[in-house]
Amino acid sequence: MDDGVCVLPLLGLPEVRTGDDLSALLLAAASRAPVHGLRDGDVLVVTHKIVAKAEGCAIDLRTVEPSAFARAIAARWDKDARQVEVVLRESARIVRMDRGVLICETRHGYVCANAGVDRSNAGAPETVLTLPRDPDASARAIRAAAARIARVQIAVIIADTFGRPWRAGLTNVALGCAGLRPLRDERGHADAHGYVLGVSVLAVADELCAAAELVMGKLRGVPAAVVRGYAYEPGEGSAREILRAPETDMFR
């Protein structure tokens, strides 16, 4: 790591469609420049959107019958009632609802705007994408394919861009992971003056996603990137470890 960490875009991925073999597409793109083939220890960060497309998470809004609640929200805030209906179906809990913004806890436990339901880059008009059903499983499948086909041991993270309280702008964060421990725990270690570090648990999976976003981006059409040279802690890993326990969450 003293020689640094590199973040490389996966270029030349085709438009992903339902039923595509996403692992094969990713491995083919990774075989080309600038990645030149995956290596042991690489972290492959994949935007959730191509995972959701491959897994058939696109919903044609023309097939959605909005509930009375969805219609009421949509009428008040000038939204598409069918899209609001999908958001409500994807939500386990509404965390805040104000000025037309819905901050939802998804069935996975993530808290984000609109339960992650999004219309941009959904692949077709009148269509929204939900988050993948089980992003950890999606990550495990790609990791297993890399081991089987390319004979490399890598870590895989499925990412999305989330907003956050207090700070403007979105950052890329982890929804699912495989092959690495998403948190780096420095607690119990002492600093150079013997002071024991109290709360130093770093969300490295989220930091890896943020680093990857620097070469990705919705407009550039680059939906995946490789982080090379980061000595992550290997492990089965699950992005559920990044969910804050309710008893330590002061903003439920």
Next chain:
Amino acid sequence: MDDGVCVLPLLGLPEVRTGDDLSALLLAAASRAPVHGLRDGDVLVVTHKIVAKAEGCAIDLRTVEPSAFARAIAARWDKDARQVEVVLRESARIVRMDRGVLICETRHGYVCANAGVDRSNAGAPETVLTLPRDPDASARAIRAAAARIARVQIAVIIADTFGRPWRAGLTNVALGCAGLRPLRDERGHADAHGYVLGVSVLAVADELCAAAELVMGKLRGVPAAVVRGYAYEPGEGSAREILRAPETDMFR
């Protein structure tokens, strides 16, 4: 950027003390491997802690007289009343206060635990460090020194690791910046299917800090890193742009 982005640690920085010429120390460390000298377009990310030390933000707790309020909080939650007093002095507003945790808005407008007051790596026993007074100004000074002494046009970000609601673990975020626009605004652009992106403002300054953290870390004792190859949008820049406007903040 199609060739990727690299993150390089600044190695060999000495322990920073009050009154040190931090810019000179950073430039000397950057002249060595693995950075091999700063280049135009580099982003230098510096942990706030060495900035605060150089600027004399260390407070000897033996000189602090806690208020009755600080003493009451400390007694109830088994904390150091003098340290609680410093936290209160650094706070413009208490956002949440529960189970011994103080989530504060600092005088700069940042929301974080304990107003950023920290005892780890403070440089001496019985000592806490506050955040730098004006992190944008600190970043501007380092950027100006790089232009004057090393003849390079770089961007500089002053960073700290903050917790966040809903997600476990800390991530590195920007407290001050100079030379780059901290937000990348993709609104108004259309995706490949003509759908206009609605809320796509990316907090790139925070993502650059997160990327830098991958080679930094409290235990490794690496307080700065260079991100090379990221085509940021040049601008005077201020981390205040990352402060969410109160009217869009649902978690005040």
